[in-house]
Amino acid sequence: MKVVVAHNRYREAIPSGENVIVDTEIAQLTAAGIEVLPFQRASDSIGDLPLVQKALLPISPIYGRAAQRDLDELLRRERPDLLHLHNPYPLLSPWVVRTAHAHGVPVVQTVHNYRQVCSSGLYFRDGHNCVDCRGKAFGWPAVAHKCYRGSAAQSALMATTLAVHRSTWKSVDRYIALTGRIAAHLKDYGIPDEHIVIKPNGLPDPGEPEPLGDGFLYAARLSPEKGLGLLLEAWRRHPDGSLGQLRIAGDGELRPLAERADAERGDVTYLGALDRDGMVAARTRASVIVAVPTWNDVLPTVILEAMAAGRPVLGTDVGGIGYLLGIGEPVEAAGWTVEPDAAALAEALPIARAGAAAVAPAARKRYLQAFHPDVVTRRLIEIYTSLIENSHPSPR
Template sequence: MRVLVVHNRYRSEQPSGENHVVDQEIDLLRSAGHDVRLFERRSDDIASMSLPAKGAVPLRVPWNPASRRDLAAELRRERPDVVHIHNTFPLLSPSVVAACQDARVPAVATLHNYGMVCPPGTLFRDGEICGECVGRQPLPALAHGCYRSSRLATAPMALSVAMNRRRWWTGISRFFCISDAQRRLLVRAGMPESRMTVKHNFIPDPGLRRSLPGEHFLFLGRMSEEKGVRVLMRAWERASTGVPLVLAGAGPLQDEVAQWAQARPDVHYLGLRGKQECQRLMANAVAVVAPSAWLEAFGLVVVEAMAADVPAVAPAHGAFVELIEHKVSGLLYHPGDAHALAEALRRAAEPARNREMGEAARVRYEKDFTPSVGLDRLLAGYDEAIRGA
């Protein structure tokens, strides 16, 4: 199969799970013998643009005719069987969908967030889950300045959602949702249910699995409000698990987290760490804590923990409800409730319960999240798109 992958890479200064997923899918397809080409733009390139070019970037977020023209030329040259679209913000724009329609090449799209119904793609505002724009025009996002707390920065994204919604919904043959929770929400918002399918992200086997009871609880991710760091800090002060907490990652709350950790002998803040060290920290964890305040569309860190025989503790909302079987492969608690999280941490530290949950987590990983499962679902979606075309 000839596949053309379309992706706008996020800035390298912000480690992106989405970039990682795209790269893994390309490698997986190529290893299975498929011919995969990449049509991409890089947000890193904005820094080297001239001042007028930088100023034009927001104007082209809703529609970039150059991207449509360039992709059309690529489609004529490569003649792929299917186009797989990932991120189009900010340098590609939804004009790439029109290029596929013009060339009559079937296109699929992976929805990595909630960008189809929420301009910043997060469903999160002022520290709370927000659904004001779901199922309607994105005027509330513009009024609140939901992207970077700026109405001016939000305007191009809100305009893109408003003017391109129908183009996405009619021009894409198959949408890949990364969880059923995400799919259900988008269907309620009016997206075409018959073309929405769940294709979870897959995780290559890390080769490191927990063999001992574990040395610490682990938070691995962005130090930000939406990731629930403050809820975790409040819960930890009540938990008394007898096991230390390790936090790894960077973000806007990193100074606050570092100061909090410095005052507590049972907390260690490591900052940003490389892939191999993160895998080692995972394999030595009692449990991974993913206290996200927003509705995670997937929850990559939870599945990474499963692959390492490590259970997870997470709030009972978003994708976590389908990733974690409560009291079997991990523990769920009432979202935003520090007391409930503290109790879940105490339960997760119980040795017998913890060992059983870790074993069940690995079984779930092998059933649903391995590369072979991911490849089957990916190719099935391509086949459906091609047959439909």
């Protein structure tokens, strides 16, 4: 089987779980004997593009001319069995779906966010969840609120892209929804049930967990929707030192918030942005991983990494977090969830610290049963095989 994996990589300066997942999936498929043809562009490369391509950047989300030319050549040369798309913005554009279909190549897309409808992809703005653009032919609210990169002009372009490509998205042969919530989002968008399968992401097995450390680790992009402000408000409701150490890893617009907490309290340490080895070390020193987004985060990679390392998670009950931790399922939960409220989170912090050792084995077990490569890669190959067997090779 020969598969093109198409992905526009997010900027490396901003940690991206999606980049990690794509790299991991490529490695897992290759190890399983699938011939993978990566077709990737990187947002970091925009500054080095030729002048002509830079001039065309404003329309690249609608139609990435250079990407379509290169993909056309790849499809002619390699004649793959299917194309698996992740993020198309801004350099690939959803037009890759049309290019693949012109060659009779079926398309799978993994849906990592809500970008079919929402210009920011988050269903979140101004500190609260927002679905103002849902059901609209054109996302005027996104333009009014400058939802895409804080720019009315760029938001108008993204809203136009989503309107233009509504038929493109509805032509995708199979959608991979990471959770039931994403499946519901796709159904609301008009995708038939038979075109949606649910398959979570997975991560490589890091091996048997190290003994638990002490304290809490928060590791995320330091942006409002990731919940750093919520966590620090809850943390300050406890006396300094009473919960052990809170370590904060990451960078972003709320970095001053983390630095101020570090300066004000002896039990808060800001670690800055960490590389992969640094993150492994920080997880090892912790007993509980904190993941407290206030938006409906689809499937946070930091939680997968925590469970793989045998660390329980204290999370907010939003998006796919409850599903990840097995909350409400007939399994022992891999952690705790609370409403995204400072009082509820403050109450849960000492409970999580006291219960970490007892819950840690369940975290590792949840990873092995639901998110290990042997499980998720086998499921992905089954999805590919089913699609190829039922696809029509003639161009559309």
